[in-house]
Amino acid sequence: MRTSARSHTRSFALLALPLAGALALTGCAGSDDAKPAETSSTAVTLVVHDSFVDGEAFAAQASKATGYDVTVMTAGDGGELANKLVLTKGAPIADAFFGIDNAFASRLIENDVVEQVPTDTLPERALKIATELDPAAAKAGTVPLVPIDIGATCVNIDTAWFAKQGIEEPATFEDLADAKYKDLAVLLDPTASSTGASFMIATIAAFGEDGFTDYWKSLEANGARIVQGWSEAYNTEFTGVNDAGSRPIVVSYSTSPAFTVNDDETASNTRALLDTCSSQTEYAGVLAGSANPEGAQAVVEYLLSTEFQAEIADQMYMYPVDEAVELPASWAKFAPLPADDQSHDLSSEEIQAGLDGWLRTLGDAVGL
Structure with missing residues (x-):
């Protein structure tokens, strides 16, 4: 039985494109069970990308936990959110944010968009990642x-498709360009999807700035279809979740196979190729010039709480940064993270310096 990926909607559109006009922002008011003892304001606004958990439910939970009156607003995908925060530097649209990934992290730091926050509340893995991003700040006991x-x-x-067809499963980047997999892959346009851009970054890490376009050309020559967004690729084109689909190879997430399991969760009909992965980290922070920095800090700390961290796997298809949080039982078998030596990664600084040029170069090479 094919199971559709429940709430599997982590496609981010319009990556790295300039904003045309103001972004529409929607708010979700939360409850206010307890007032902070010492603050000039009890209101806190968190701005997030549009693949965040249910904003209204989060606002209510965060309000109860922190004592602040929390409101959640959305600002498009991760790239749009980053652009909006940079453009509103000095007069931020919110007090805190969530949803900037490693492709855009350095943009916020370089533009002084964020305030430093203390490291003493960070779980071990969070501290390690934050330190790698900004070692000097972490040494001083804070991170941006x-x-x-x-x-x-x-x-x-x-x-299941490969077993039925009697075709050996692909395993590597190079396999996807092999003639035996002609017309079987569906990719994402990296100029229109950050999921696609993450795959592009993986190919740059694997083949270099001088070689990644030739690799994409080889995929195109082998019949790979390039579509605009994750939903079209995964839910429409991918045979793993759609019997009417025609492509058994798709760019998605390492966690996706956990959501294509059978009813008793003993088997999945899909698998992530862990030698083709690129790591992602999603960050939160306090915005410089916030009207309520203390409240913003409290909300960021709530994002690290066991209560919220326990919701991340089911609702956002990501791993909680706190390793002590229990994961769904099926994840250990069907949604493992790639090992460090399997991931094809670039630093946030490298991505920020090269992203626009890579997108233009690839667009010219394969006609995006």
Whole structure:
């Protein structure tokens, strides 16, 4: 039985494109069970990307936990959110934010968009990631960005399709360009999807700035289809979740196979190719110039709480940064993270310096 990926909606559109006009922002008011003892304001606004958990429910939970009156607003995908925060520097649209990933992290730091926050409340893995991002700040006991969740984009395959067809499963980047897999892959346009851009970054890490376009050309020559967004690729084109689909190879997430399991969760008909992955970290932080920095800090700390961290796997398809949080039983078997030596990664600084040029170069090479 094929199971559709429940709430599997982590596609981010319009990556790295300039904002055309103001972004529409929607708010979700939360409850206010207890007032902070010492603050000039009890209101706190958290701005997030549009793949965040249910904003209204989060606002109510965060309000109860922190004692602040929390409101959640959305600002498009991760790239749009980063652009909006930079453009409103000095007059921020919110007090805190969540949803900037490692592709855009350095943009916020370089533009002085964020306030430093103390490291003493960070779980061990969060502290390690934050230190790698800004070692000097961490040494002083603060960090500009707080890791909240981690994950990886990877090529996924429909293992049931390959078994039925009697075709050996692909395993590597190079396999996807092999003639035996002609017309079987669906990719994401990296100029229109951050999931696609993450895959592009993986290919740059694997083949270099001088070689990644030739690799993409080889995929195109082998019949790979490039579509605009994750939902079209995964839910429409991918045979692993759609019997009417025609492509058993798709760019998705390392966690996706946990959501294509059978009813008793003993087997999944899909698998992530862990040698094709690129790591992702999503950050939160306090915005410089916040009207309520104390409240913003409290909300960021709530994002690290066991209560919220326990919701991340089911609701956002990512791993909670706190390793002490229990994961769904099926994740250990069907949604493992790639090992460090499997991931094809670049630093946030490298991505920030090269992203626009890579997108233009690839667009010219394969006609995006």
